[in-house]
Amino acid sequence: MTQKFENPVVELLFQLADDDYLFSYRGSEWLGLAPHIEEDVAFSSITQDTMGHATVYYRLLEGLGLGAADSLAHIRPAAERKNSILVERPNGEGCYMENPRYDWAYAVARSYIYTTAKKIKIDSLKSSSDQSLAEAAVKISMELYYHLLHWKTWFVQLFNATEEARNRMTKALEKVVADSGDLFSFGDAASEITNASLIESEQVLLNRWTEYVKPVFETIKVAVPTFGKPERNGRNGEHTNELQDAIDTMSEVYATDLAAAW
């Protein structure tokens, strides 16, 4: 199990950083493979923004003396990562370089759920007791506005399109919901994080999310999902093997020489 840090800001920053880092990685695997060219342009822009957000958090951690941002991003093993299970899941069968058989319905469902959850957290972080976190949240929310618009459009459109699309989306959403048990969790550090007024409590955020997505779920005639207790809690370093594979790919070049300038 992962190390629990004394400072709750560090705990929370790792969760936020690792979430965006992995989510961006999964997005970058899609590059060049999206359903149409316009989507490739939009999706890769979102992916790039999200890597920017991860970078903001890793640099804050660097500022707190946790080590170089690049090192934090690249070489921490899976057991030290604090991202949610949802973002570490692969996009579908196959590796991104050889014969990827990715599932666009899954990409849309995951991105919609992840991005709405991120929106709720970012809004709360704007009033964080930690000044740098609050400032980061203000900046990030400007870009997040467009990400939300983008994924909401896809989510609603595909649910309300052909029967095949609806079936695929229903299946994909089930898969996403099954992995979302730790999405609003702060893991073992939850009470410290909330007590320090860094962000509101898990339950408050979850309730707010449910209210926030309700109108969208009404338009697709699907009940707002409820997330069960997580089988694994990524916030505590409990992960699938898929995460280590992702880390190995992302650090392939960096790890060849940790001291080199790249």
Next chain:
Amino acid sequence: MTADVLLEKDLQAQFEERIAAGDKIEADDWMPEEYRLALIKLISMHGISEIMGALPEKEWVPKAPTLYRKLGIMAKVQDEMGHGQLLLRVAEDLIKPLGKNREDLMQDLFAGRLKFHNVFHMATKSWGDAGLIGWLVDGAAIITQTNMLNASYAPYARALQRICAEEVFHAQHGEAIILALAEGTEKQKEMVQDALNRWWEALLFFFGPPSSDTTGSTKQDITIKYKIRINTNEELRQGFLSKYIPRIQSIGLTIPDPTLRFDEETQKWIYQQPNWENFKKIQRNEGPKSQERLKLRRTSYDDTAWVREALSAQIG
């Protein structure tokens, strides 16, 4: 006299006068079939090459060694997709009167009727290759594309304005990667020298054959005739060599051609001709990665067919 009563012959003469006078042609203007077909071939190939070109670079996007490099290469490949979109929109207007659309272009690509640029059939084996592509392949692209900035077909010239501006950033991005490697450890230096050795032939291929004697065909004559471009393939290649050879050498790299020299008398670079048989193979989609890249595109296109159906069902 209005256009519809003009004889085809007169239209052709009038069109040639416009070209000679440096006039710009718009999408809705009358144009000779030969001109339209040359533009379609050029622009659809350019557009689809930008999109296929994302695939070799994309391999290194997740692997970029730092957060900064990850952000840089993500932005770069996204730009390339954007160029593809911009150019395919230009091509779509040109193929519309022929009853064709973007779907036809994709099918032409899969069937081998529409080629993608020879440089994107090569393997990218290391991070050094990712840097070299940005620096020298985009550098080469700037040379061919700025040559068409004043193209007689206005929609293409306008797209190129924006594309060239972005390509300059790409070349800087590539150069920064290469400089970091060239100033780095012995292993990093080796990585960039290996990349140059691997890519040198592809860089010479980039500009196409010097004349149709070399490979049997070249489109350059017709594009020059209609003022779509200014210089020949060989002139562009010479321009590339003049610009980049000193830069390549100044960072301590060796160009893998011992015969390479600048001939003062002719003011031309003398270089070992690449094996143009390899070029012809690439043109038949038999290059090192041609089939793999096409398969990647085709599979992902097929796997997302349901999405495009869903979208059109909603519009309809």
